[in-house]
Amino acid sequence: MIAGAARLPTPRWGTVTLVSAPSLDAIVSAFAAHYGEPPAAAFHAPGRVNLIGEHTDYSNLPVLPIAIERGITVAACPAEGALVEAFSSNFEGAPALACANPSADAAIPWSPYLAGALRELADLAPSRGAKLFIDGDLPAGGGLSSSSALTVGVIAALAAAWDVRLTPEEIVRRAVIAERHAGVESGGMDQEVIVFATAGAALRIDFDPAGRRLVLVPPGLAFVAAYSGDDAPKAGSARDAYNERVVGARIATAMLADEVGLELEHPITLRQVAGVDVVDVLVDGLPERLSATEAAHGIDLDIEQLVRLTSGRFDHQLKVPVRRVARHILREAERVDQAEAALLAGDLPAFGRLLNESHDSLRGDFGCSTPALDRLCAAMRKAGAFGARLTGAGFGGYALAAAPPSAIAAVIEAAIGAAGGPAFEVHASGGLCRL
Ligand code: NG1
Numbered sequence: 001m002i003a004g005a006a007r008l009p010t011p012r013w014g015t016v017t018l019v020s021a022p023s024l025d026a027i028v029s030a031f032a033a034h035y036g037e038p039p040a041a042a043f044h045a046p047g048r049v050n051l052i053g054e055h056t057d058y059s060n061l062p063v064l065p066i067a068i069e070r071g072i073t074v075a076a077c078p079a080e081g082a083l084v085e086a087f088s089s090n091f092e093g094a095p096a097l098a099c100a101n102p103s104a105d106a107a108i109p110w111s112p113y114l115a116g117a118l119r120e121l122a123d124l125a126p127s128r129g130a131k132l133f134i135d136g137d138l139p140a141g142g143g144l145s146s147s148s149a150l151t152v153g154v155i156a157a158l159a160a161a162w163d164v165r166l167t168p169e170e171i172v173r174r175a176v177i178a179e180r181h182a183g184v185e186s187g188g189m190d191q192e193v194i195v196f197a198t199a200g201a202a203l204r205i206d207f208d209p210a211g212r213r214l215v216l217v218p219p220g221l222a223f224v225a226a227y228s229g230d231d232a233p234k235a236g237s238a239r240d241a242y243n244e245r246v247v248g249a250r251i252a253t254a255m256l257a258d259e260v261g262l263e264l265e266h267p268i269t270l271r272q273v274a275g276v277d278v279v280d281v282l283v284d285g286l287p288e289r290l291s292a293t294e295a296a297h298g299i300d301l302d303i304e305q306l307v308r309l310t311s312g313r314f315d316h317q318l319k320v321p322v323r324r325v326a327r328h329i330l331r332e333a334e335r336v337d338q339a340e341a342a343l344l345a346g347d348l349p350a351f352g353r354l355l356n357e358s359h360d361s362l363r364g365d366f367g368c369s370t371p372a373l374d375r376l377c378a379a380m381r382k383a384g385a386f387g388a389r390l391t392g393a394g395f396g397g398y399a400l401a402a403a404p405p406s407a408i409a410a411v412i413e414a415a416i417g418a419a420g421g422p423a424f425e426v427h428a429s430g431g432l433c434r435l
C-alpha cells in the first residue's frame with residue numbers, strides 16, 4: 001500500500017469500520033512518481049467472501065457471495081511498443097510481458113494473472129503496450145479472491161487505457177478464462193460477484209441457466225473474515241487438490257448420467273444430474289475414488305471430455321475423490337436455496353446452522369478444511385456467532401463468521417486467540433468501479 005496515503009482504512013480489531021473508496025489522488029501520485037506520467041484509467045476491484053455455495057460453481061450450481069470493502073486497485077496508461085510493464089505496492093516483483101506472447105515470469109507469483117489477462121485481451125488489442133500500477137489491501141492466498149480481483153482489475157484497466165469497450169459480462173467471461181490459464185479450473189463465482197455486487201446485499205448467482213439476484217443482508221447480521229494461519233498456495237498443492245475435485249465431480253456426473261440413461265451435454269457438470277430422482281441414493285453407490293481412465297472405460301466415454309483442463313494436462317491414471325465430492329456439491333447447492341430463504345425470512349439462527357453444516361460437509365466429505373480452520377470456526381461459534389465456515393477454496397486460508405453486531409468484537413477476539421489473526425469485520429460492498 002502507498003505509504004502515508006489516504007486509503008481504505010485498515011479495519012481495527014473489535015470496531016465497526018466505516019469504509020470509503022480508495023483515494024484516486026494517492027494512486028495517481030504513486031503512478032506518476034514511478035512512470036513520469038499520470039494513468040489514463042483506474043479501477044477498484046473488490047475482494048469477496050462467499051457466504052455459502054462452496055465448490056458448487058464449477059458444477060454450474062448456485063453460490064451466494066458478497067463483495068467486501070477490501071480490494072485491489074489497478075491504474076493503467078497506454079505505452080509505445082508492445083510491452084506491458086507492471087509494479088505493485090503490495091506484491092513483489094515488476095513483470096514486463098510481451099503483449100503478443102505473454103508468458104508468466106516464474107519468479108513473480110502474480111505474473112500468471114497478468115499473462116492470463118493479456119492473453120484474453122489479445123484479440124481486441126494485439127501488440128499494444130501499457131504501464132500498470134497495482135495497489136490494494138486485500139490479503140493474498142487465502143480465499144478472499146485476491147487473484148480474481150487482480151485479474152478483473154487488470155482487464156478493466158487495460159481495456160479502458162486502450163479504448164477497448166468491454167461490457168461487464170465480457171469482463172467476467174474473459175477474467176474467468178484468464179484465470180484458468182493461470183492454473184485453477186475454477187468456476188465463475190469470483191469474477192461475477194466482483195463485477196456485479198451491490199452494497200448491502202449478497203449476490204445469488206446461477207450458472208445454468210445464468211441468472212443473478214440480490215439478497216439483502218437483513219438487519220442484525222454482520223460478518224467477520226478471519227485468517228486460519230494456514231496458507232492455501234494457489235500455485236501449488238491447493239491448485240492440484242482443487243483440480244482433482246473438479247475432475248472427480250465430472251466423473252461422478254458421467255457415472256450418474258450413465259446409470260439413469262441421461263444424455264450428457266458439454267461441459268459435464270453435476271447440474272445436469274442435480275434434479276434426478278433419488279440422486280442422493282445413487283451418489284452413495286459411487287466409488288470412493290476412481291481415475292478418469294477407469295471411469296471412461298466403465299462407461300464408454302471420451303476421456304478427454306472428463307479431464308480437459310484449460311491450464312494443461314491432467315493425469316488420467318490419478319485416482320481422484322468421487323463419491324464424497326459429489327455428495328458435498330449436491331447437498332451444498334440445496335443449502336444455498338435454504339440459506340437464501342433464511343436470509344429473506346430474517347431467520348439468522350437457521351442461516352448460521354446452514355453455515356455450520358456447510359463447514360462440516362467441506363471438512364468431512366469434500367476434504368478441504370484444515371485443523372486450524374476447524375479450530376477457528378469452533379472458536380468463533382463459541383464467541384457468539386450464528387455460524388462459521390471456511391470460505392473460498394479452503395485447504396487453508398480464511399473463514400467466515402456470521403454474527404449479531406453485538407457479538408462482533410468477541411468473535412474477532414476469539415478468532416485472533418484461536419489462530420493469531422488477522423480477523424476483521426467485512427461488509428457487503430459494491431462491485432468493480434472506475435475511480
Ligand atoms: P478462491 O480460491 O477462494 O478464490 C476458488 C474458485 C471459485 C470457487 C471457490 C470454491 C478461483 C479463482 N476461484 O475460490 O471459483 O470454486 O474456490 O467455492 O479459483
